[in-house]
Amino acid sequence: MPPPNPGLFPRLLRMFPALAKGLFFLLLILFITSLPLVIRQSEGRLVLRPGYFLLALDFLEGLADGRSLTFSAGDFRWHALRDLPAYFLLSLFYLLLSCCCGLLIGLPLGIARYRRRHSWGQRALFLLNSFPDFFLIMVLQLTVASLTQLTGIRIASIAMVSRPPLLLPGIALSFYPALYLMRTMAAATHEISCQGYILCALARGFSRRHIFVREILPGLVPVLENDLSKLTLMILSNLFIAEQLFMLQGITRIIFLHGFTQRTIYGSGGYQYGLIVCGLVYVFLLYLITRFALGLLVGLAKRIIIRDR
Amino acid sequence: MTVKRRRHGGAGEFLAGGLLFCLLALVAFFGPRFAPFSPDFSESIRRVTVEGETRLIFAPEAPGPRHPLGTDMWGYDLLTLLLYGARYTLLACFAVAVLRLALGLLFGMTAGLRRPPTRRLESLGGIPAFVLLIFIFHGLTINSSLPVSRLFAFQVVCIALVGLPGVIVPVQSRTFYLARAEYVEAARSLGVGSLRILRRHIFPHLRADCLSLFVTEMIHALNLIGQLGIFYIFLGGTILTESPPLLHSVTHEWAGLVGQLRTKISSDPWLLFIPLSAYVLVLMSFQLISQGLDKHYEKKYARTPYV
Numbered sequence: 200m201p202p203p204n205p206g207l208f209p210r211l212l213r214m215f216p217a218l219a220k221g222l223f224f225l226l227l228i229l230f231i232t233s234l235p236l237v238i239r240q241s242e243g244r245l246v247l248r249p250g251y252f253l254l255a256l257d258f259l260e261g262l263a264d265g266r267s268l269t270f271s272a273g274d275f276r277w278h279a280l281r282d283l284p285a286y287f288l289l290s291l292f293y294l295l296l297s298c299c300c301g302l303l304i305g306l307p308l309g310i311a312r313y314r315r316r317h318s319w320g321q322r323a324l325f326l327l328n329s330f331p332d333f334f335l336i337m338v339l340q341l342t343v344a345s346l347t348q349l350t351g352i353r354i355a356s357i358a359m360v361s362r363p364p365l366l367l368p369g370i371a372l373s374f375y376p377a378l379y380l381m382r383t384m385a386a387a388t389h390e391i392s393c394q395g396y397i398l399c400a401l402a403r404g405f406s407r408r409h410i411f412v413r414e415i416l417p418g419l420v421p422v423l424e425n426d427l428s429k430l431t432l433m434i435l436s437n438l439f440i441a442e443q444l445f446m447l448q449g450i451t452r453i454i455f456l457h458g459f460t461q462r463t464i465y466g467s468g469g470y471q472y473g474l475i476v477c478g479l480v481y482v483f484l485l486y487l488i489t490r491f492a493l494g495l496l497v498g499l500a501k502r503i504i505i506r507d508r
Numbered sequence: 509m510t511v512k513r514r515r516h517g518g519a520g521e522f523l524a525g526g527l528l529f530c531l532l533a534l535v536a537f538f539g540p541r542f543a544p545f546s547p548d549f550s551e552s553i554r555r556v557t558v559e560g561e562t563r564l565i566f567a568p569e570a571p572g573p574r575h576p577l578g579t580d581m582w583g584y585d586l587l588t589l590l591l592y593g594a595r596y597t598l599l600a601c602f603a604v605a606v607l608r609l610a611l612g613l614l615f616g617m618t619a620g621l622r623r624p625p626t627r628r629l630e631s632l633g634g635i636p637a638f639v640l641l642i643f644i645f646h647g648l649t650i651n652s653s654l655p656v657s658r659l660f661a662f663q664v665v666c667i668a669l670v671g672l673p674g675v676i677v678p679v680q681s682r683t684f685y686l687a688r689a690e691y692v693e694a695a696r697s698l699g700v701g702s703l704r705i706l707r708r709h710i711f712p713h714l715r716a717d718c719l720s721l722f723v724t725e726m727i728h729a730l731n732l733i734g735q736l737g738i739f740y741i742f743l744g745g746t747i748l749t750e751s752p753p754l755l756h757s758v759t760h761e762w763a764g765l766v767g768q769l770r771t772k773i774s775s776d777p778w779l780l781f782i783p784l785s786a787y788v789l790v791l792m793s794f795q796l797i798s799q800g801l802d803k804h805y806e807k808k809y810a811r812t813p814y815v
Contacts, residue, residue: 227635228635231635231640231643232643234643234644234646234647235643235646235647236647237647238644238647238648239647239648240647240648240652240653240654240659241653242653243653243654243655244654245648245654245658245662322799326795326799329727329791329795329798330788330791331730331731331734331735332735333734333735333738333766334734334784334787334788334791337766337770337773337780337784338784340773340774341773341777341780341781341784344773344774344777345777348777357773357774432636435636436636436637436638439636439638439639440735440738443738443739444738444770455739459646479635482635483635
């Protein structure tokens with residue numbers, strides 16, 4: 200007999216923690232966006248102007264008539280739902296590219312080379328992992344710029360002019376997730392392979408391949424699952440830097456290009472609360488989509504490897 | 509009979525990193541005394557006479573006898589800027605790590621006695637730490653009227669607080685694990701108070717992790733300062749002039765120099781290469797110490813895989 204349909208209300212009740220978390224993050228965005236106006240300096244003193252937190256109420260009121268969703272970008276008037284999705288999609292493209300390359304390279308290499316994680320090559324790679332994302336991007340750009348100056352041949356584009364560059368951003372955005380996964384998976388595989396039940400399986404005469412597939416791989420899935428939020432945040436953080444340094448017209452760059460006051464710092468326009476809130480909401484959406492996509496992949500792996508339904 | 513000295517794992521890396529760090533600390537302390545120019549001295553155009561012929565040299569000037577590391581696009585001597593900025597870079601990393609470790613130990617150990625760490629809000633809605641810091645510092649840093657020392661201290665405290673969960677979580681998790689040990693249970697049943705348990709039974713076990721955590725936090729702080737520099741948020745303040753549009757780091761700290769010179773990547777790549785190399789030297793010193801410590805502990809507690 201099929202289980203009874205639980206109904207809409209119990210389902211909503213079960214979704215409540217996720218909804219509450221989403222609402223909390225939206226409130227957090229409204230709070231963070233007010234900070235440049237709340238924390239100021241004047242006549243050599245730090246000044247707090249908490250009244251600016253009320254901008255959030257003004258923004259929410261403006262949502263009804265669409266006032267909060269329009270803002271200026273240079274000489275143009277933009278609407279958050281009409282003009283920002285194109286930038287959002289470009290960012291999403293780079294994020295998904297980074298996830299795919301990171302997973303495809305990092306996972307198998309980490310698992311396959313767990314015994315050699317103290318080798319020189321591996322150590323050098325892990326050393327690079329401690330270097331910040333902007334360092335790798337600058338080294339790539341410096342190399343390409345120097346080679347272009349020396350040979351006169353342009354190997355790759357170091358910034359976005361008309362078309363989004365693929366090679367350098369692809370390398371820069373995939374490198375850190377791949378390395379992080381490689382490191383985590385190598386450490387986890389090593390840890391699992393030291394457990395007593397592995398020795399027991401060996402003693403019972405199971406082949407190395409069988410132990411790997413039936414004992415070690417299922418142990419790696421929860422490790423990966425636990426790290427998904429951290430991995431997603433790392434990829435997003437890389438995206439902020441990559442869009443700034445490669446001048447990619449993604450959503451994170453638009454926030455800094457048109458959102459802030461100083462003409463010469465990030466671009467033109469005044470401090471636009473609405474644009475920054477909408478931009479950060481799009482960033483939150485990017486986070487959710489990437490996290491969901493990664494979760495889906497891990498869920499699939501769980502079904503195949505652990506046969507857990 | 510020759511006695512083979514048993515070498516501890518990671519000693520080489522630890523020593524190399526320590527030496528490099530000491531050298532950088534010396535540069536930070538005494539550097540300004542040996543700086544060839546004042547940090548305010550600039551020569552955007554220079555007149556030189558070669559074989560009776562007068563020539564004009566415009567900034568940025570490539571490395572040469574007068575300016576060993578060259579000048580930036582506004583004619584400031586890069587070696588001088590690096591020598592003056594070193595102290596701010598090192599001091600910021602050190603202060604952030606000290607604050608994080610002290611507060612992290614305090615909160616992590618206290619919380620770890622009661623419950624394990626949760627990972628509920630670790631993602632912060634997809635907003636990276638440096639973006640949050642940009643929003644905090646934006647109204648303060650650009651053309652700030654605050655004294656440099658006060659702004660620097662405020663920035664250091666904020667950077668320390670933003671990364672605090674990264675220290676609290678491992679400390680809390682380890683404390684929670686240790687607090688369930690039999691000897692702690694025994695002490696508790698004898699009526700020993702929480703404070704004494706933390707001080708006498710738990711803290712000695714955390715001491716080994718502290719140095720490792722400290723160096724890791726220095727690396728994190730340096731990376732965070734560098735990321736802020738990319739968005740022109742410099743430690744100690746950013747000077748912005750509208751016409752011509754110029755951006756300067758007030759303190760000339762190294763990550764700030766990387767940030768302000770990054771726009772010259774295609775026309776004068778060497779200009780970015782110099783502060784970036786200085787930044788990497790600091791990072792390498794921390795990283796080598798960290799690797800040495802990791803290797804030491806791994807060798808001490810390592811187990812052998814069965815397959």
